Amino acid sequence: MKIEKVLNNNVVMCRNELNQEIVAMGKGLAFQRKAGDIIDDSKIEKTFILQKHGISEKIAKLLEDTSELYLNISSKILDYAKTQLPYKLDDYLYVALTDHLSFAISRHKQGIQLKNALLWEIRKYYKTEFQIALNALDMIEKETGIRLDEDEAASIALHLVNGQLSGDNMAAAIQITQMVNDILNIVKYHFKMELDETSLNYERFLTHLRFFGMRYMRKEKSMDSIDDFFHEQIKHKYSDAYKCTQKIATYLSKEFGWEISKEEEVYLTVHIHRVTNRHLLNQKAE
Template sequence: MRIEKILNNSVVVTRNDANQELVVMGKGLAFKKKIGDTIDPSGIEKKFILEKSGMTEKLETLLRDVSPVYLNIAAKVVEYARGHLPYDLDEYLYIALTDHLSFAISREKQGIVLKNPLLWEIRKYYQQEYKIAWKALEIVEEETGYALGEDEAASIALHLVNSQLTGEHMLRAVQVTEMVSDLLNIVTYFFKGNLDDSSINYERFLTHLRFFAIRFLRDERLPELAESFLYDQVRLKYRRAFECTERMDIYLKERFHSGLTKDEQLYLTVHIHRLTECLQ
């Protein structure tokens, strides 16, 4: 492998056998090297592919101010997360996590602790991501000696959620989390707080809400495909669940000036009925 770009003494860009742009890391890997020189494979500690245009330039800019130690940690976290999450992670996560971890350790050194206002929601609604985030904190402690707390675990979990949104701004992940929380609260209050959050139907409903919120906020709405007969059957058969979706529709119209389509209302009604069947 030959060096195509030097990001710093420990990080260079090259290409693999498939001609994909490859970022490789290793202590002193580029020391006294120049573009076109070969890389000693024995010195490579970590490597990953960046396929999106502009990613290498963003990483180069970041590494002017951030130690490659944090990129190495981020790469380990991404590798672990990819082995434990059922969805793809956007490669921008390498950059976002590197930047976040560098800033988090800097704050820790100064004794500054930032509270995550969404800690409770993230811990409850994104349990898988939150669990992986704690593994990330173990890696951070192993590599840096600093033990970060639950607020940072929540922040890392939110980065994983955001990566599912294909590199959109972190604000979108916050909006998704808040919408899921609000919609779930509507269902909880409507059925007087008697939901079984340990049931498989609860997990299915939560997953459906997450993907609904992502589509809604992207304005990628389900088309009106449901036959009126099926819609009317569900509305009449699952009256209480349907009434609950009407409350959700009111909330969405008041908050976002856009309500549920008939298909979305139908799917939500079916999920709510499964979740609350024993309560009706």
């Protein structure tokens, strides 16, 4: 493979036989090398493919001040995450996670510990991502000898959640988490009940809310393909769940300026009915 750009003595950008942009890493891989030179394949220790245009420039800038060790750790974490998650992760995660790890480890060495205010919510609502992040702490410790705490696992999990959003705005992942938490609280207070977090219906509802929030962050418009007759049927059949949906709609309008569609109302109402119905039936049977 031919070198396109030397990032440092150990990291280069190049292209494979499919013309895909690749980051190649290896000790001394680029020593006394320049763009246009052929790589010694025997020195390559790690490669990963970049699908998104412009990421290589951001990695190059990042590596001016950051050790490629953190890029290597990020790559291992993301390789593992891709085997565990059902969705595609954005290439920007290589940059965001590398930068985060460098900063987190630097803080740790200085004895500075930052608490993640969303630790409880992340552990609860993003169970798969949080478990991946806990395993990531093991990888980090193996490579650096430093054990980061669960607050950092929560931050890594948020990066994975944010990796679905195709961008570098961590605030979006935090906002989605807060939105999900607020909507679940509206449901709990409306029905005056705790939800069964072990149930399949709860997992389905949680998944729906997460993607619901992502659609808002991506500014995706619902096609509103639900006809008025069906909307009215759902409204009357699940009247209490629909009243709860209206409270959620008011919250979304007030907090985000988001006017949800009739289609979104229907899906929310059906999910709310499913997640609360078994509990309500049990109450009546008592």
